[in-house]
Amino acid sequence: MFGLLQQLGPKLAGAGIALGTVYHPPSQHHYVSLFTDVVMVLLILAFVLTAFRDIARLGSGLSRAWAIGRVTIAEAWNARMWAVPLVWFAVCVLLGVLIVRGYEPSGVVRVYMTIFLRAQALILLVYLGILACVTLPRERERHTLVTTGSKPISRLELLLGKVIGLSAAGAIMLLIMMILTWGYMNVLDLKIRHDAQVLYAMQKNSYDKVQRRMPPDTGVKYLSRHGMLQAQNFVSGNLSIAGYVNYLTNPPSRLLKGGSSEILYFEFPSLPATEYYRPMFNFEFGVVHALPSTKPVTIDVTLVQRSNPMNTQEATLTLNAQGQVFWMPKNPTAFFSYGNPQTGQIYNPGPVVVKVTCPNFGVYLDIGNGLRPPNETSCMAVSLDTNRTPHHSGMVAPRANPVITGFKNNGKQEIVGPSIRHPQIKPEVASWDFPKVDQQQIPIGPHGNFTVHMVISVDKQSNEARAPVAQIVAYNTSTPRDRTVQSVYVNEKRITTIKLPSTLLEAGDLIINLRSEVPGHWFKVKDNSMIIMQPPSSFVWNLFKSEAIILCEIVLIISIGVTASTALGWPVAMLTAMVAYILGNLFHFVQSLFQSGGLELFDYVQDNRMKHVWYYQIGSFLTNVMVHILWVTVHLMPDFTRYDPLYFIVRSKDMPFEIVFLDIIWTLVCILPTLAIGYLLLRKQELA
Amino acid sequence: MVADSQAIQTRQLSKVYPGFFKSQQVPALTELNLRVDQGQIFGLLGPNGSGKTTTIKLLLGLINPTSGDALVMGQPAGDQETRRRIGYLPEESYLYRFLNARQTLDFYARLFNMNRAQRRRAVDYYLDFVGLDPSVRGRRIGTYSKGQTRRVALAQALLNNPDLIIMDEPTSGLDPVGMLEIKNMIMRLKEAGKTVLLSSHQLADVEDVCDRLVILYRGRIELEGALRDLLEKKDVFQLSARNVSEALQAKLTQIAEQEGAVEILTGRARVRLEDLFKELVARKRSGEPR
Ligand SMILES: Nc1ncnc2c1ncn2[C@@H]1O[C@H](COP(=O)(O)OP(=O)(O)OP(=O)(O)O)[C@@H](O)[C@H]1O
Ligand SMILES: [Mg+2]
Numbered sequence: 007m008f009g010l011l012q013q014l015g016p017k018l019a020g021a022g023i024a025l026g027t028v029y030h031p032p033s034q035h036h037y038v039s040l041f042t043d044v045v046m047v048l049l050i051l052a053f054v055l056t057a058f059r060d061i062a063r064l065g066s067g068l069s070r071a072w073a074i075g076r077v078t079i080a081e082a083w084n085a086r087m088w089a090v091p092l093v094w095f096a097v098c099v100l101l102g103v104l105i106v107r108g109y110e111p112s113g114v115v116r117v118y119m120t121i122f123l124r125a126q127a128l129i130l131l132v133y134l135g136i137l138a139c140v141t142l143p144r145e146r147e148r149h150t151l152v153t154t155g156s157k158p159i160s161r162l163e164l165l166l167g168k169v170i171g172l173s174a175a176g177a178i179m180l181l182i183m184m185i186l187t188w189g190y191m192n193v194l195d196l197k198i199r200h201d202a203q204v205l206y207a208m209q210k211n212s213y214d215k216v217q218r219r220m221p222p223d224t225g226v227k228y229l230s231r232h233g234m235l236q237a238q239n240f241v242s243g244n245l246s247i248a249g250y251v252n253y254l255t256n257p258p259s260r261l262l263k264g265g266s267s268e269i270l271y272f273e274f275p276s277l278p279a280t281e282y283y284r285p286m287f288n289f290e291f292g293v294v295h296a297l298p299s300t301k302p303v304t305i306d307v308t309l310v311q312r313s314n315p316m317n318t319q320e321a322t323l324t325l326n327a328q329g330q331v332f333w334m335p336k337n338p339t340a341f342f343s344y345g346n347p348q349t350g351q352i353y354n355p356g357p358v359v360v361k362v363t364c365p366n367f368g369v370y371l372d373i374g375n376g377l378r379p380p381n382e383t384s385c386m387a388v389s390l391d392t393n394r395t396p397h398h399s400g401m402v403a404p405r406a407n408p409v410i411t412g413f414k415n416n417g418k419q420e421i422v423g424p425s426i427r428h429p430q431i432k433p434e435v436a437s438w439d440f441p442k443v444d445q446q447q448i449p450i451g452p453h454g455n456f457t458v459h460m461v462i463s464v465d466k467q468s469n470e471a472r473a474p475v476a477q478i479v480a481y482n483t484s485t486p487r488d489r490t491v492q493s494v495y496v497n498e499k500r501i502t503t504i505k506l507p508s509t510l511l512e513a514g515d516l517i518i519n520l521r522s523e524v525p526g527h528w529f530k531v532k533d534n535s536m537i538i539m540q541p542p543s544s545f546v547w548n549l550f551k552s553e554a555i556i557l558c559e560i561v562l563i564i565s566i567g568v569t570a571s572t573a574l575g576w577p578v579a580m581l582t583a584m585v586a587y588i589l590g591n592l593f594h595f596v597q598s599l600f601q602s603g604g605l606e607l608f609d610y611v612q613d614n615r616m617k618h619v620w621y622y623q624i625g626s627f628l629t630n631v632m633v634h635i636l637w638v639t640v641h642l643m644p645d646f647t648r649y650d651p652l653y654f655i656v657r658s659k660d661m662p663f664e665i666v667f668l669d670i671i672w673t674l675v676c677i678l679p680t681l682a683i684g685y686l687l688l689r690k691q692e693l694a
Numbered sequence: 695m696v697a698d699s700q701a702i703q704t705r706q707l708s709k710v711y712p713g714f715f716k717s718q719q720v721p722a723l724t725e726l727n728l729r730v731d732q733g734q735i736f737g738l739l740g741p742n743g744s745g746k747t748t749t750i751k752l753l754l755g756l757i758n759p760t761s762g763d764a765l766v767m768g769q770p771a772g773d774q775e776t777r778r779r780i781g782y783l784p785e786e787s788y789l790y791r792f793l794n795a796r797q798t799l800d801f802y803a804r805l806f807n808m809n810r811a812q813r814r815r816a817v818d819y820y821l822d823f824v825g826l827d828p829s830v831r832g833r834r835i836g837t838y839s840k841g842q843t844r845r846v847a848l849a850q851a852l853l854n855n856p857d858l859i860i861m862d863e864p865t866s867g868l869d870p871v872g873m874l875e876i877k878n879m880i881m882r883l884k885e886a887g888k889t890v891l892l893s894s895h896q897l898a899d900v901e902d903v904c905d906r907l908v909i910l911y912r913g914r915i916e917l918e919g920a921l922r923d924l925l926e927k928k929d930v931f932q933l934s935a936r937n938v939s940e941a942l943q944a945k946l947t948q949i950a951e952q953e954g955a956v957e958i959l960t961g962r963a964r965v966r967l968e969d970l971f972k973e974l975v976a977r978k979r980s981g982e983p984r
Pocket of ligand 1: 694711712720721722740741742743744745746747748749785
């Protein structure tokens with residue numbers, strides 16, 4: 007079921023795109039196993055078979071369940087449920103006031119949003135989790151189930167009634183909390199806007215009168231008009247950088263992070279056909295171990311033909327002690343040009359791309375400065391670090407410019423401008439790829455332009471005197487020759503706006519390349535340094551969607567609590583719900599534990615003399631069993647890490663509706679087997 | 695539907711309350727065979743702990759029998775649809791303390807899928823019917839006196855205008871007027887053709903209203919029959935008359951049949967139910983080692 011959902015996800019997202027919204031993938035990727043699917047299906051099957059009659063009666067049964075739900079709400083309300091949002095509000099405001107002293111406006115809003123929403127989720131999870139665990143046991147203790155049970159209700163309706171009632175109580179409280187949040191944030195926003203107005207007036211005044219070079223900040227102007235709350239929707243591109251980044255070494259080098267999603271790309275143009283042509287790659291990396299490890303370092307290599315991306319060849323290669331490996335692709339004529347000496351016919355399949363990833367966790371591959379000695383075109387190869395590795399004469403490919411992508415969340419990266427001392431070293435280029443699907447809803451201005459917002463910080467190095475200037479090259483992948491080139495002054499740490507013709511937004515991806523024009527200037531860039539604004543969307547709606555995510559989480563914990571309390575006393579039920587929640591939050595941890603070799607990770611000593619002692623082996627076996635039990639348990643728990651109400655709203659981004667939708671579906675998918683367990687336990691239970 | 699003339703029928707119905715050790719198990723009911731016809735007022739009597747409440751809970755499906763089975767209105771005990779036609783007044787008034795009388799009845803009315811108008815009508819009607827003081831109706835039940843709570847519980851049992859009403863000690867906690875009202879109410883229910891299963895320790899009341907009764911002792915039926923037959927002294931003849939002069943009184947024993955007294959009642963002498971019950975329980979107790 008999870009697996010199905012996972013497959014369905016992108017499709018639904020596609021549907022969302024068709025509806026005109028932009029899909030952002032959920033913040034956490036979600037791995038699911040067949041094991042979980044099978045268990046869930048079995049449970050649901052057992053439920054459907056045993057609850058057949060009760061399910062058939064659900065038509066009128068839902069109103070009976072709702073009646074029970076109402077009583078549950080009344081009970082909670084009577085136990086001063088209304089005080090919870092008030093306490094929450096008081097605590098949050100107090101915490102917020104203590105924390106945000108001296109923050110800038112965007113920080114203030116972020117901190118408050120984080121505190122308000124985190125605390126909501128936390129308080130309601132605890133409060134309703136406890137209520138869920140005690141409501142049935144309490145009815146049993148007070149014998150009220152005797153009277154209720156003599157009425158025409160089924161056990162399924164009883165169970166559903168409890169879940170529905172408590173969920174409704176949660177919804178009511180969330181609504182109160184949402185209104186309080188909305189009100190408080192708006193008050194905060196009024197103040198921020200007022201401050202921004204004052205600041206902008208000051209900046210403008212000094213610019214008009216004193217004629218300083220610094221123009222008033224358009225960001226401040228925007229802030230004074232619109233405030234912080236509206237979701238500033240934008241699309242950001244995938245950043246890749248050609249060149250080197252790590253300056254600690256001399257000359258600077260770049261590191262490919264093993265066990266991550268980073269990919270190293272080389273693109274080789276088609277080579278002139280030679281009769282005795284033998285394509286061979288010579289990979290050579292400096293291997294840096296961040297963790298002690300005995301496993302040999304391997305790289306996964308994929309050869310892709312540019313003109314036909316389906317034509318690939320993969321290999322896993324083991325590096326030798328010097329970090330080297332040679333690779334000769336099989337069936338080379340499928341990828342590389344060659345000439346037939348008999349017929350004189352020349353076959354030329356065009357450029358090829360080599361992708362390299364490193365699966366070894368805790369290993370970094372130093373690709374050096376990525377430069378190649380010039381004029382070596384005799385054979386195809388990769389030799390990366392001319393300074394550190396012996397020169398492989400005649401083994402170097404022309405213009406195999408290495409590019410690393412996929413370092414998304416690893417923070418900022420720097421690109422180097424033209425070198426003052428070595429003019430032959432070309433400046434590095436940062437390149438943003440805006441996928442075609444993200445290009446809808448980009449507002450086009452009256453002159454047929456759209457606006458790109460750029461925020462980069464500049465490291466002026468030794469060239470303090472000159473203002474930073476960036477060269478922007480933009481094109482669409484469908485028309486790569488049709489390039490727009492601009493030079494712009496960079497507003498440091500502020501928004502620099504660039505206007506580009508809307509003709510760039512046509513058939514393919516939009517590529518925007520950036521480099522420094524000023525020698526010695528370095529730019530610090532990250533994924534969303536280059537963004538295209540979309541129309542803002544309302545705060546209330548965005549807040550509502552975040553609350554919906556919290557509600558999903560709460561409903562799940564409620565059904566877990568109620569289910570646990572059908573067979574257990576309330577203290578044990580609470581413990582069970584808590585364990586389920588904690589394990590549900592460890593989902594990814596346990597996943598990664600397995601991906602990185604289980605508990606063997608802690609046993610990295612190669613020459614373990616204990617290895618053959620019997621008690622060591624027993625201990626090792628038991629650990630292994632434990633890890634597997636953990637795996638099974640975790641896979642029986644719903645993944646709570648999925649619920650992230652904060653990711654979008656804290657970044658002032660519009661939460662895509664698909665995420666809410668998928669989370670709701672996913673919650674239902676988790677609740678169903680949970681309630682199935684509850685029903686099976688309650689089915690034959692005596693109510694008196 | 696075949697056995698519809700019988701409101702309740704049990705076959706070898708037994709209940710052993712489970713315990714971890716065998717010595718902790720309680721055989722509360724042993725092979726009970728019970729038949730209650732429709733339209734009857736049926737008394738379920740017995741000393742404390744004899745299994746009356748257990749029987750009732752089994753009939754409602756609130757607990758599961760250890761063996762044997764029970765049919766209620768022709769359906770297996772606990773059937774959801776059958777419970778629409780049953781009203782149940784538990785031994786103690788197990789109601790939600792945080793609701794007031796109206797909310798309570800409204801809740802139970804919702805469980806019968808009544809719509810809003812029906813609910814409002816039924817709630818007001820039955821609260822009047824059981825004579826709950828209107829001034830307390832908006833207060834939480836937790837604050838009620840025992841008798842007031844009992845009346846709400848009674849209203850709850852009648853709410854769906856049931857065909858079968860099961861009452862476990864209906865008069866407990868009621869004042870004498872309340873007891874009388876209950877008695878009258880049961881008579882009215884009988885007139886309306888309803889079946890009533892009644893468990894009570896108020897033997898005088900049972901004597902007045904019941905058609906048939908059963909006396910349980912330690913989970914077994916000790917005595918069963920129509921009230922009239924049970925209370926008759928088969929070997930004693932009894933005569934009562936009105937408008938009897940003193941002289942006549944003297945002669946009456948000799949020549950009752952040849953004198954013209956009016957409204958002469960003759961028949962077998964009757965014991966009071968209370969005496970019957972006490973005698974039976976005393977006999978059982980003395981017969982068993984203690
Ligand atoms: N939940 C239970 N667990 C164990 N034993 C029980 C349970 N409920 C009742 N019993 C026992 O079963 C027997 C019958 O109980 P029941 O409540 O049916 O008696 P009763 O006839 O209603 O008595 P009373 O007149 O006091 O209401 C008693 O001995 C009682 O102790
Ligand atoms: Mg009893």
